[in-house]
Amino acid sequence: MADSHDRSPVAVRIIGDGFMDPSYFVAALEERVAARPLAIRSMALAWPLQGRVTKSDPTLPVQEFAGRPEDYFDFVADAEILVNHLAPVTRETLERAPGLRLIAVSRGGPVNVDLQAARERGVAVVNTPGRNASAVAEFTIASLLAETRNLIRGHVAMAAGGFPRDLYHRDIAGPELCEMTVGVVGYGEIGARVVALLKPFGGRILVADPYKDLSDADKADGVRRVALDELLRDSDAVTLHPRVTPETRGMIGRERIAAMRRGAYLVNTTRGQILDYAALYDALVSRHLAGAALDTFDPEPPPADWPLLRLPNVTLSPHIAGASRYSIRKAAVTVADDIERFLAGQPLRFPCVVP
Numbered sequence: 001m002a003d004s005h006d007r008s009p010v011a012v013r014i015i016g017d018g019f020m021d022p023s024y025f026v027a028a029l030e031e032r033v034a035a036r037p038l039a040i041r042s043m044a045l046a047w048p049l050q051g052r053v054t055k056s057d058p059t060l061p062v063q064e065f066a067g068r069p070e071d072y073f074d075f076v077a078d079a080e081i082l083v084n085h086l087a088p089v090t091r092e093t094l095e096r097a098p099g100l101r102l103i104a105v106s107r108g109g110p111v112n113v114d115l116q117a118a119r120e121r122g123v124a125v126v127n128t129p130g131r132n133a134s135a136v137a138e139f140t141i142a143s144l145l146a147e148t149r150n151l152i153r154g155h156v157a158m159a160a161g162g163f164p165r166d167l168y169h170r171d172i173a174g175p176e177l178c179e180m181t182v183g184v185v186g187y188g189e190i191g192a193r194v195v196a197l198l199k200p201f202g203g204r205i206l207v208a209d210p211y212k213d214l215s216d217a218d219k220a221d222g223v224r225r226v227a228l229d230e231l232l233r234d235s236d237a238v239t240l241h242p243r244v245t246p247e248t249r250g251m252i253g254r255e256r257i258a259a260m261r262r263g264a265y266l267v268n269t270t271r272g273q274i275l276d277y278a279a280l281y282d283a284l285v286s287r288h289l290a291g292a293a294l295d296t297f298d299p300e301p302p303p304a305d306w307p308l309l310r311l312p313n314v315t316l317s318p319h320i321a322g323a324s325r326y327s328i329r330k331a332a333v334t335v336a337d338d339i340e341r342f343l344a345g346q347p348l349r350f351p352c353v354v355p
Contacts, residue, residue: 007036010343011099013079014042015072018049020085020106024328028336036343043075047086055300062088065112069093076100081342083335084113091117102342105352106331107131108189109243115354125352126338130189131331132322137193139321140239140269143293144182147265147315148174148237174290175236177201183235185228185252186242186270187212194239195223206231209242232260239267240274254279263290269321272298281308289313295321 012029016022022042029038045051047066056063065088072087073096081102082089089103094117105113105127118125146152150167157164166172180203184191187209198205199221207214208228228251232238238260242248252266253276260266266289268275277298283289291313300319302309309316338348 009037009039011078011080012038012040012083012339013076013081014040014083015045015075015087016042016083016085017045017047017066019047019323020328020331024332025083025106025335028329028332029339032333032336033340033343035340041075045086053086060088060090061114061116062090063111081339083339086112089113089118094118094121094123102126102339104128104335104339106335108133110352113352115352119354124342124348126335126342126348126350127352128331128334129350131334132324132327133189133193135324135327136190136241136269136321137197139295139317140190140194140241140267141197143269143295143315143317143321144237144239144265144267145177147267147291147293147313148177150174152315153312177203179203180236181206181234183208183231183238185209185231185238185240187214187225188241188243190270191241192218194241199223206235229256229259232256234261235264236261237265237267240270242270242274244271244273249273250276252276254282257283258288260289262288265289265291265293267293269295272296272300277302277308281311284308284311284313287313291315293317295319 014022014025016025022044026040026042029040045066051066053064053066066086069088069090069092073093076082076093076097078099079097080099082100083104083106085106089112091114094100100123103113103118103123103125105125107127108129108131110125110127113125115125154167178201182198182203183206184194185208187207195205195207195218205223207223207225208231214223214225240252251274257279266280280292284292293315295317296319308314338350341348
């Protein structure tokens, strides 16, 4: 922990971008951190308007990052505290920043930071779990409604000059959430919020998560925790919210898609690696599944000529479920709070441990 009696300015370096704008972090730090003067320098990456995120690189022990580690060596060299969104932080980065003591990652999973190397060098790492949980949960419900109620299909037809009455036909009109059983896979920050948003619609809610029990409130409201295979079998719509781990990678494959209720819907606003998209395509073409709402893909971005993108029974969005201004403010305040705690020698709220 930092020495709370030292009044010398603390060198804080902020690496933001076109989403996580550095100004949000500067404002939050200036508002919340009064114990020590801060010497803040910031930079903003061109992402997302320019540049791409590297999902994985076998030469590096980090994932989902923008740029290369060496792009940031000079900027972080004198940092004591690094606030970071997408820059990759590797062992060599830490060696180039000998005074670094805290890394604050403004995302739910600090996958772009080598946690093992940080621990070995005594550098604390914190993150912002749930920073976009409400954003993704809201987007999930909106995506499900858009797909089941033909919202996007109606918009596209009218924008092209039509006024399609077939969307009112009983064979095309979709179900209401009040009559559906919705299965929520994963009961973390996002999954639990999806459950909360589903309740007022009045339908039946199932949850599959082998590691988390339901809250007392959800139990009292009739939410049921079941095994994944039971959830897939009994749900009219399934929405996916697990993190990508060796256990969950590819967990919704061909066999499990085939086991889903005929005419069901599938929503994916978590990572694309959870889902077998070739199997999903076949299930949508055969109409075993009535439709899907997809915000994430594997690979990402998907090929422009990918047949899945041309199906009439899909609602598509370009990985934007977590993109809300509130999530930026929430991340900035969360980061500033843990930096304040660090400088005061207090326990951190969201310390990251080596998996």
